[in-house]
Amino acid sequence: MALFNSIVFTIILLLSTSCKATPVPDAPAVSGNSYDVIIVGGGPAGLSALSGLSRVRRKSLLIDSAVYRNGLTRHMHDVIGNDGTVPSEFRAKARDQISLYPTAHMQNGTVTSIVPQDNFTSFLVTDSTRQTYTSKKVILATGLRDILPETPGVKEAWSRGIYWCPWCDGYEHRDQTLGILGSVVDVVGSVLEVETLNRDIYAFVNGTWTNANVAILNQKRPGWETQLKKYGVAIENRTIASINRLQDGAVVHDLATNMEFDRFEVVLQEGIKVQRDAFITNFPYVQASNIGRDIGVKIYGEKMDVDPASMRTAVKGVWAVGDANSDNSTNVPHAMYTGKKAAVFVHVELEREAAATLLDKRNQGDVREIMGTEMEDLWEGLKTK
Ligand SMILES: Cc1cc2nc3c(=O)[nH]c(=O)nc-3n(C[C@H](O)[C@H](O)[C@H](O)COP(=O)(O)OP(=O)(O)OC[C@H]3O[C@@H](n4cnc5c(N)ncnc54)[C@H](O)[C@@H]3O)c2cc1C
Ligand SMILES: *[C@@H]1O[C@H](CO)[C@@H](O)[C@H](O)[C@H]1NC(C)=O
Ligand SMILES: *[C@@H]1O[C@H](CO)[C@@H](O)[C@H](O)[C@H]1NC(C)=O
Ligand SMILES: *[C@@H]1O[C@H](CO)[C@@H](O)[C@H](O)[C@H]1NC(C)=O
Ligand SMILES: *[C@@H]1O[C@H](CO)[C@@H](O)[C@H](O)[C@H]1NC(C)=O
Ligand SMILES: *[C@@H]1O[C@H](CO)[C@@H](O)[C@H](O)[C@H]1NC(C)=O
Secondary structure (H helix, E strand, O other), X not given: OHXXXXXHHHHHHHHHHXXXXXXXXXXXXXXXXXXEEEEEOOOXXXXXXXXXXXXXXXXXXXXXXXXXXXXXXXXXXXXXXXXOEOHHHHHHHHHHHHOOOOOEEEEEOOEEEEEEEOOOOEEEEEEOOOOEEEEEEEEEOOOXXXXXXXXXXXXXXXXXXXXXXXXXXXXXXXXXXXXXXXXXXXXXXXXHHHOOOOOOEEEEOOOOOOHHHHHHHHHHOOOHHHHHHHOOOEEEOOOEEEEEEEEOOOOOEEOOOOEEOOEEEEEEHXXXXXXXXXXEEEOOEEEOOOHHHHHOOOEEOOEEOOEOOOOEOOOOOEEEOHHHEOOOOOOHHHHHHHHHHHHHHHHHHHHHHHHHHHHHHHHOOOHHHHHOOHHHHHHHHHHOO
């Protein structure tokens, strides 16, 4: 590979020497704003992509609007080496480390449009301050946004007692009384996930126990009602008027045992009140940004469609990583894995395109006499790797 690189470099030198006398009038001005890769979104997925690209000196720009999916959570869990780290500290440390690489660039802002140029061989990226940038490839790491119900108390306690996933915060509420929020259709799935953590479970399905949903359940989970009974799960169908906090686990906790003691009172229609220590939720989500959709990436079930082997979308030059993509895992390790994967594929694709361009130019003439057939031989060798 070192030999290959030095030959590529030699050819670049030769080409630039032989071409320098022919100015191209319409060529865009060489700008400080052109990059190999632009990454949109600076959560763990985007940061991981930037890291992978920076390690091989790809000039990359990460643009981030800083509304992170786990932005409100007290601590991040199940990220080995960082179990219990505050997410903002995790990202800040990543940024500090990545910023030491000279080809890594980071900018705060919101990307408002991405317009393909020259048959998707480059992209014009515009942010909300109308600043423009160009890049040869784009990695979308824009994440998902949770749609929280308007019921008073839910937004206030989101990710602080009303939690999102068992791996994220379930252990901190183990053996406590638990509520499940969301549609009756998703109750069994949640019970199966938390059964090793909580036994006293109440599902507040908030009026979703309808004939239509029962029909879905009978199809999707035959015997669901018996199953819930055997697990001892009570279903409460009355509309939730509010969920009021009685105690804050950020204040009342036990660091030695990793326990957080939140406490809530669910106020149901007719004034009935039920107390719970914590809740797990099944709320819908949407893409946090429309820029993928706008550039033509297919969206399945609110996920950007990718080839899970490469994180590539069907739109040439565009990758999608993290929560927003269709391999359907949504956690920090997955976000980092997909960002890393895209970084490798983007890097190799850029180099293959560069090498192919060099071969094309050679076939047209001048360099051929100087270089012989070494490039073709090398390229053939590379293709089999
Ligand atoms: C309450 C809660 C707690 C969680 N806890 C954990 C946990 O403990 N452990 C775990 O592994 N996972 C946890 N998760 C899941 C975790 O948050 C996600 O898997 C992870 O954040 C996904 O990373 P991402 O980079 O894809 O997206 P995000 O982290 O959401 O980052 C996306 C970024 O893209 C930016 N962006 C979007 N559109 C644009 C645009 N147009 N221009 C510029 N920037 C843009 C956003 O502002 C944001 O900064 C939790 C999730 C929730 C909801
Ligand atoms: C950019 O965003 C990061 C992380 O969200 C933040 O730490 C930093 O202070 C911001 N920089 C500026 C100049 O606003
Ligand atoms: C655009 O690129 C594709 C390959 O990605 C190619 O098949 C197509 O012919 C190109 N179109 C034009 C107009 O050059
Ligand atoms: C409960 O249902 C009502 C009516 O459909 C809805 O407005 C509210 O957001 C729901 N709340 C929760 C917590 O699911
Ligand atoms: C649950 O509540 C909804 C909305 O109020 C109602 O239509 C449905 O009949 C209730 N289901 C049961 C089993 O009582
Ligand atoms: C992800 O989920 C979507 C929609 O829910 C589905 O169409 C797709 O096949 C899933 N992808 C994988 C890799 O399971």
